[in-house]
Amino acid sequence: MSVRIADEAAKVFVDPTAYADEARLHAALRRLRADAPVSWVEVPDYNPFWAITKHADIMAIERDNLLFTNSPRPVLTTAEGDAQHAAMGVRTLIHMDDPQHRKVRAIGADWFRPKAMRALKVRVDELAKEFVDQMRDRGGECDFVREVAVNFPLYVIMSLLGIPESDFGRMLTYTQELFGNDDTELQRGATMEERGMALLEMFTYFNDITASRRAHPTEDLASAIANARIDGEPLSDIDTVSYYLIVATAGHDTTSATISGGLQALAENQDQLRRLQQSPELLPLAVEEMIRWVTPVKEFMRTAQQDTIVRGVPIAAGESVLLSYPSGNRDEDVFADPFVFDVGRDPNKHVAFGYGVHFCLGAALARMEINSFYSELLPRLRSIELAGAPQHTATVFVGGLKHLPIRYTLSD
Template sequence: MGNETTMHALFDHLRDNDPVVYLDHPDYEPFWVLTRHEDVKYVSQNNDLFINNPRTVIVPQEFEKMLLEQFGTRNGLETLIHMDNPKHRKLRSVTRDWFKPTPIGKLTPMIEAIAHEYVDKMEAMGGECDFVKDVALLYPLRIIMKIIGVVPEEEQMMLKLTQELFGGQDPDQGRGNEVGDGMGVLLDFFAYFKNVVEDRKNNPTDDLATVLANAIVDGSPMEELDQISYFIITATAGHDTTSATTSGGLKALLDFPEQLDKLRANPDLANAAAREMIRWVSPVRHMMRTCTEDVEFHGQIIRKGESLAIWYPAANRDERAIVDPHKFDIERDNRNQMAFGYGGHMCLGQHLAVLEIEIFFKVLLSRIDWIELAAEPKWVEAMFVGGLKSMPVRYAFT
């Protein structure tokens, strides 16, 4: 899905006319598509009826076969988003306390310093930059890499691998056109984090990598494949989704200038604005679930063993659940939005994501005089995590 306008036009049509539709494509195993808020919420909160395995995200059949051969599962590396209970609950508990609001709040000075660093960069660039490539991709990357313990010299490598993983369908970001290229990306991640695990076991520090490398589950050290998978989802989802929201959030402010003026005049609205940006962008496009028994949605029977995809951008623009959903409103009460998921698999890093976005826009709008688009934005062609890949802007500092 490479364009915001066409994506939402499609979802608007499906919610109103085909809220539960069967998709049979020659390159993919068939699955059902759900687009209404009530259905996405119901699936998300019933984790025994709708399980994550064996299909968690939409990937081509041929790639699923390769993953099965290499890792013994059609998902490949089994991260938290792929797991079902009781394993999911046990492994989630390893970092649950680390990602609670109070510990995350203690990161505020570090995040503020990094936000100023990238706003300094914008100022030094002389009034014009590609906001996505020069700022939005790098700001949350620096934060999550610092949290994990990856040195700055390796950030670009981690960014490249993340783009290859999440943007594999995009000609500018994918590693190549062959099915095996996706496998190569996973194996490169595995090799890198395998070394990180070994280092933190031998040289523990106070970073998140040390927590994961030395984690105990059911009285024994966490299995290596689980550790590597944990690192991968933390390192990739920990910055790519926030990058997409930072750039998409700025675009929303430019598209709704009265909201930009309101936020500039009321910095205390930055937290609510960050949450509205997350709803607006909904960077995680979908998740797959498999039914453990027959279930009915709007007259359609989805059989036991069949898969369905729940679409978060569609749920977050559903007027049945959200008032005037196509309006960007930084004062909106966003307790009903679904961008972080819902239920047992709600995003662990949600408090960190909100804080990063809140702080960045507080810093940017306190220092910048004006900002506008300098060219038409471009979108990543991706089905799992999506957003802008280019947004040239012009601006002036006070």
């Protein structure tokens, strides 16, 4: 079944404020899953696309990466944004298709394999304790997002890259401006040109990092990227900077969104908090449920390379599809009681990390960070409640909570 009209439900995909209002978002997605799981979205200022809302269809499209390619339109932006990104030539992993994607992905793959994660875990656990200690020292009340959740994974990924701690704050600002460019609190400015300055400044910063690491290689991920070679040739300047860009931004923002959204869910579901504290062996399952519940990456786009059919709907070569991960992760055909936060949910076949060849490179690191943080926090957490209204980022791509005021008691 399809709807080739821009009805009100389908408009949520291009409305950043919808992702800041989860009740409105999920009401629209539930309607689309039931009545128009493959729906045509044609609204002003955007190139049209098909919205894919069922878990099975998202998985099938992700698997068929030759039929549905990431290029030329890997994420949802306005028509002006599509043109601007094409002109700038940004080529992160999410912009690439095989065989180039496979070769470039391999540059950083070893840094995220289980052996590397085991070596990194000691430092991640240390940082988790430092940030929970900071919560204790704040006197029982804080904005958990701004004061804790954004900083813990930021420190992890910046340390892995080899970025000096004095620049961590700058990287956080850049990331929030890029992913929050539709949010009036986080965006750089009102115009597309002003918002693009964060990207240009990141390019300049990482070009300097490249020059430094090529002149003086070090034992960090930035050096591995700067000195990588594909088919005997070094990466182009744009591909090198693009690699830093995806690691330095998505490498922490998505994890911080999950940590903060997970804590909100526990605060609002005290029975699940008690269950998890009484049965800490459930934590790996709880981590997956937090990831499903939050789904920090809201969408990726794919473009059909030939005429095809999805759920009986003809899709023409050259037409784009939007993969709605929040919808897939609430699909009633896959998840029992999908709107219930269940720390023991098993199985949990969420699609928050994507699927297939573009499965998230940093998934193991994200899982480890979330696990380490809650392994430290939960045994020390005596009470927690919301101290104000949570606020979500207005976005159509990556986001989660931007404010989570909480009141709590922690043991030493």
